[in-house]
Amino acid sequence: MLSVNKLSIDYGSNRVVSELDLSLTESEILMLVGPTGCGKSTILQALAGLIPISEGEVNIGKWRATPKLHVLPEKRRVGMVFQDFALFPHLNVQQNICFRLKDTKLADHWISLLGLDDFRNKKPATLSGGQKQRVALARTLAHQPDFILLDEPLSNLDAALKDTLRWDIRHALKEAAVPAIWVTHDQEEALSVGDRVGVLKAGKIQQIDTPEHCFSMPSNRFVARFLGEASFIAGDYQQATVSTSIGNAPALAINCQHGKVDVLLRPDDVMLLQDENLSNGVVTWVRFEGGSRLCAVELTCKTLVTSRVSHEIVVRPGDAVHVYINTTHPLAVYHRA
Known part of the structure; x- marks a missing residue:
């Protein structure tokens, strides 16, 4: 340990x-x-x-x-694996992995497990980046x-x-x-x-x-924003439930008590409907992600939230839409900033 x-x-x-x-x-x-x-x-x-x-x-x-x-x-x-592979260019794969090893049995195990059997006699310059990193990892593990x-x-x-x-x-x-x-x-x-x-x-x-x-x-x-798309919306937290301008949800307090809070919303917590009659926001930008679209919506209360929707839903900046919270898991709530 x-x-x-x-x-x-x-x-x-x-x-x-x-x-x-x-x-x-x-x-x-x-x-x-x-x-x-x-x-x-x-x-x-x-x-x-x-x-x-x-x-x-x-x-x-x-x-x-x-x-x-x-x-x-x-x-x-301690074993170290670097982004630049740190292999000996004049040695082949087998020699790199077995460098300074007296018993090469364990090296053979990692060569096989990491799919390097066919490259034993190749020099690093002839390998792809992924193959080089496998060699570097095999060398590290072979030294126990x-x-x-x-x-x-x-x-x-x-x-x-x-x-x-x-x-x-x-x-x-x-x-x-x-x-x-x-x-x-x-x-x-x-x-x-x-x-x-x-x-x-x-x-x-x-x-x-x-x-x-x-x-x-x-x-x-900071952690919320660093680990993915994060929006915060004002809410009122009472008895494990938070109420906001775009709906209510179960919630868990992080650093606060009951009352006025900020609610963390991930894009998957927010649903978007193309319904101008129920509009509570305007799309400000859209990013196509392949199987989905990430949309930013400015609410009527001037808060910006993001919503991830199917790629089949086509919205454009300037479209009036309706967004609402749609989640069964508790949302994190924080002391009002």
């Missing part, structure tokens, strides 16, 4: 990570997300021993690192690390390949039964792959929880 307690990291006089607490059980995957410069990659470097920590500790059981007790990277048994750090491993790949490879990586990590921290900028990737998601802002964890809970019950407005 990987345990991180009150970890802080300074660059000179600037604190870039502040009092980070997290723990990972065997085979758990934690996705770390946040805006550029929030400290995600810095955390990985500190856990790997590549940069010093200023406060707190990292404990894996076999070793413990503190500001006064530094453990060298080569002593930590105690935990794995992945720094945006899919960022250099095209969208179609990302969708397949993310699940192959997850399957391999689960097969290895090793804890992993995976840094990404892709919210969809984080929500779909991780056992838990950690959202960072300016070096501080805003929330660590299951993907479902982070998305539906964000701890604050």
